[in-house]
Amino acid sequence: MKKQIHLNAFTQCSICHHSKGQWKNPRDSSSLGYKDVNYWVDLARTLERGNFDALFLADVHGTYNVYKGSRDAAVRHTVQFPSNDPSLVISAMAYATKFLGFACTYSTSYFAPYQTAKNFSTLDHLTKGRIAWNVVTSYLPDANANFGIGEQMSHDERYERAEEYLDVVYKLWEHSWEEDAAVRDIDNDVHNDPAKVHEINHEGTWFNVPGPHMCEPSLQRTPVLFQAGQSGRGVEFAARHAEAVFALMADLNHCRDSAKKVRAAVEKQGRASEHVKIFPGITPIVAASDEQANDKFEQMKEYSSPEGALALFSGWVGIDLSTVTSDMLLSDTKTEAIQGLLSYFEIVDPNRKWTVEAMGEQISIGSVMPKFIGSPSTIADQMEHWMEESDIDGFNIAPAVQSSGFEEFVDLVVPELRRRGRVPETYQTATLREHYFGAGQSRLPSDHVAHRALPRWKLT
């Protein structure tokens, strides 16, 4: 049997997400839609029609002010600004759908773990087990001042703190409430058995959290854990915690190598490598024929804002691209922002003279994600080729123009993938963890680090 191609949609409660300038494209509706609940409900229904496993919502705090030492280009070109809170629109989308999952970004650098645990338990209850958490450590330094939490920590220290952060939320989700603590015993007037609700008494370097958790166990308890860091430290973190890795791969070779590294790192942690799903992001541009798709791509170029793309990438890597000369190797540069993207341009073409203009042009549509351009069968061929040539499990789909690009993908590419037996006709499972790992797999598997320190009530 052919391996299923899992599909997730990738966007943000923001405008023309990774394709700066497309808000001017008449086919864009994100410019006004991002703040309209109907836009999100319609999108969720479209994705469910296409058997998508999840809608992945990015989020940032702080402005992209690295490019030319100013936030002006980022504000002008809507570089993840404005950005509404993704967690708040999920209930409405869950109400309008039955199977689609939601992967919500929440940063370990800004919110207290106790609050995060409560938010995600609530969302897991309200969605009936369809929630995932994209665990990020973030990178925009000016967010810190707004949260009143001092200077941004170094790249590796943010990950160290995130390790303890996850320890806290695992204790709350997995070890605070026994499965049958909510007894609802009318005869004896007991709703929750106090002996089965436990403090976690966490005392650590960064956090002291006594507990107990405020929420009773939800269908998945711990949300499905996504992670997107690609540095050495990021992969180590993913290997320990992630169940789904969202990766930005420049090309197929990069994808093949990265997937191998992730699988090896997962096994080193004593986990089955198939307990982690790997999803590279892609930007499909589809039309009835290859020629029409190429025409569509050419039209998109007329609307693109390379300056916005340069501001985006500069903020990601913490390096002002306007000061970079074509003889410099970005990968030789040290950064406290996203390290995993430093070598992007060298991977795309190591022999090219990467001028500022060339960089801006390269990433103005789909940013650093590969563009799959063509008819439905051309795009399905490319997707199958990546699946066969690298050890991945599917894709995070980020159309250049939203939300029309999602509709086109669902109406044109999904039927072709179904015809090839790569996408099921209907959902077979209920919770998001089951969508990825199979029926009956709603909870974290026993080899996950969250289960390592079992409390006494679980050992007996």
Ligand SMILES: Cc1cc2nc3c(=O)[nH]c(=O)nc-3n(C[C@H](O)[C@H](O)[C@H](O)COP(=O)(O)O)c2cc1C
């Ligand atoms: C595909 C992808 C998506 C990401 N999405 C977000 C996001 O929505 N919000 C955020 O604060 N950080 C996001 N990050 C960055 C993470 O915060 C990451 O933990 C951090 O930048 C370190 O990355 P590194 O390990 O590659 O250096 C994303 C990174 C990647 C590669």
